[in-house]
Amino acid sequence: MALPCDLIFDQILCRVPVKYLLRCRCVSKEWCSIIDSAAFINKHAKTIIESNAGSGIIITGSETLFLTDTESFYGDEDVVVTEIKDPLKTVFPGADFVGVANSLLCFCKNNWNDFLLYNPSTRKHRKVPSMGEFVLWFDMVNVSQCGFGYDHVNDDYKIVKVVDFCGLVVMVYSLRSNCWTQIHKVPDNIEIYPKSRKGMFASGALHWLAAKKMPASSFIILGFDLGFERFNEIPSPVARNGNFYIADGGSLCIVEQCTNSRTDVWLINNYGAENPWYKAFSVEQPGPLGSFRAFSPVVFSRSGKDVLLEVDSSKLVWV
Structure with a gap:
């Protein structure tokens, strides 16, 4: 007796690791269409989060990036690692890796002003629209920071771009609205370290190494909550x-x-x-x-x- 399609997709395939979903897309046109749908992608991501299964790990090489999943490290079989080739070597060559959230990958290039989102489970990508006039501002500085993460409050994915241009200038891209907005309430007594370029995503927020200007050399972790789009400070454990x-x-x-x-x-x-x-x-x-x-x-x-x-x-x- 065949299992109902709803049961297959809602209870079985939504729990399957990304590397196996690529094979499942080859079963039939119906399976491929459902797995590629936005509804299934969102459900798969939420199931991974709720089960704490670990949706993906990026392992960096000298000139390449490799994607695997957490479960691979715990099983008895050999770890399966996939090199990320397209679209990086075709439509977005020379890109830098920004971050990963629920297996959705973010890359950037051109002084970290051009961004691309890539879903390895469907092998589809989206180029993020330009920040418009703000790109001219960002080109005036040599160092900028950015980060990528999942906003669980609004079920959204966001890119955050930060530069110090006579004070912090912060722009946020929302995948749901497909546009950039400026954050006006920013800290005025904090300097982000130049080498801390990529924001680290954890607990619903992006984080950078920073220091308070007064008192001098007071080390902190600067966090930006993606759900409420506000900054917070975490004390550093090291001097x-x-x-x-x-x-x-x-x-x-x-x-x-x-x-x-x-x-x-x-x-x-x-x-x-x-x-x-x-x-x-x-x-x-x-x-x-x-x-x-x-x-x-x-x-x-x-x-x-x-x-x-x-x-x-x-x-x-x-x-």
């Missing part, structure tokens, strides 16, 4: 400028080089608390990683006791 990452599960993570031989990793324990950070672990060298220049957390194990590290942008190691 110096560390490296900033996002580990799988949406955890803010700071990697602090303490000495030539020891590196500490800090994680958010309770977002919004007065002292939200805790030291998750330290890595010594020489040690289990051998000699290395740098590493970044990629994903934590289900037990939370092990972490997968990308070491020197060339290998993945469980510790």
Whole structure:
């Protein structure tokens, strides 16, 4: 007895990882049409979020990007990693990776003024419209920041562009409305670090390493809530400028080089608390990683006791 189509799509396929959905599109024209529909894409994304299954991980290479899913790291079978080729090498060559939210990828180019959204499950893309006259403003500065994330309050995806042009200028793109708007209520006593170009998405907000101008060198994490489109400040766990990452599960993570031989990793324990950070672990060298220049957390194990590290942008190691 065949299963009803509604049951197949609403209860089964919406839980299938992205890499297998590409194969399912080849079953029939009906399956392809439904999987490509906006309704199914939204339902699939929400199901992934609610199940905490982990919708996707981007692994960077020297000149390429690779996409996999969290479940691949926990199974007994070999990890399946897919190189992202189109549309980056055809309609959007030379692009930089901005971020990923629910397996929807964001890229940018031309001084981070041109953006493209790409859905690897359907292999469809959308070029984001221009910011108009604001592009001229942004071209006047050498460094700008941007970020991409999911707005769960309004069921929307948003790109945020920030520059310091006689004060912070903030523009937000909404996928739902397909247009840019300017945020007028911005902090006036904060400087975002130039190297913190990509906003890290976690807990419904984008985050950058920053400092308060008064008192001098007061390190903070500057957050921008995508749902309510407002800024907030999170105290930094380190007294110096560390490296900033996002580990799988949406955890803010700071990697602090303490000495030539020891590196500490800090994680958010309770977002919004007065002292939200805790030291998750330290890595010594020489040690289990051998000699290395740098590493970044990629994903934590289900037990939370092990972490997968990308070491020197060339290998993945469980510790």
